[in-house]
Amino acid sequence: MDQRAQISIEYILLVAIxxxxxxxxxxxxxxxxxxxxxATAAQLGASNASSILAYTDTSQSPIKVTYVTMTNSNxxxxxxxxxFSRPITNQTPILNSIANSLNNTLNSTSYNQTxxxxxxxxxxxxxxxxxxxxxxxx
Numbered sequence: 001m002d003q004r005a006q007i008s009i010e011y012i013l014l015v016a017i018x019x020x021x022x023x024x025x026x027x028x029x030x031x032x033x034x035x036x037x038x039a040t041a042a043q044l045g046a047s048n049a050s051s052i053l054a055y056t057d058t059s060q061s062p063i064k065v066t067y068v069t070m071t072n073s074n075x076x077x078x079x080x081x082x083x084f085s086r087p088i089t090n091q092t093p094i095l096n097s098i099a100n101s102l103n104n105t106l107n108s109t110s111y112n113q114t115x116x117x118x119x120x121x122x123x124x125x126x127x128x129x130x131x132x133x134x135x136x137x138x
Contacts, residue, residue: 031130031131034128034130034131035070035078035131037109038078038080038106038109038126038128038131038133039068039070039080041105041106041108041109042068042080042082042102042105042106042135043065043068043082044105045098045101045102045103045104045105045106046065046082046084046098046101046102046137047064047065048101048105049097049098049100049101049102050062050063050064050065050084050098052097052101053094053097060094061086062085063084063085063086063088063094064084064085065082065083065084065085066083066084066085067083068080068081068082068083069081069083076130076131076132077131077132077134078131078132078133078134079133079134079136080133080134080135080136081135081136081138082135082136082137082138083138084137084138088137095122095137098137099124099137102124102135103124103126106126122136122137122138123135123136123137124136
């Protein structure tokens with residue numbers, strides 16, 4: 001500023017460039033935040049269901065969530081696979097319990113704008129405004 005209280009053009013350009021950079025990166029940050037939130041909610045839902053199953057059915061050996069993998073198949077579709085310590089593919093009550101827990105946990109996140117929820121025996125499709133997640137129990 002000079003003595004006449006005028007702002008220089010360099011200051012206005014600097015503020016405009018900083019604002020533009022913040023707006024561009026905020027869209028990337030929000031997309032990554034949604035993916036991280038959904039992956040964490042899916043892992044938590046599967047862990048909660050496996051813990052409940054271990055406590056309610058003492059004849060069953062415990063199931064542990066080992067890790068979650070996430071891959072982008074195209075711009076709007078994300079494949080998320082939840083891996084367990086032992087195979088659960090042929091055990092329908094366990095799969096239903098885990099899928100119901102996943103559904104509850106995902107709907108409790110801040111991205112609960114569920115447009116389409118399709119549940120099969122080993123997978124769950126969950127859609128937000130930004131992405132479609134295909135969650136598979138593996």
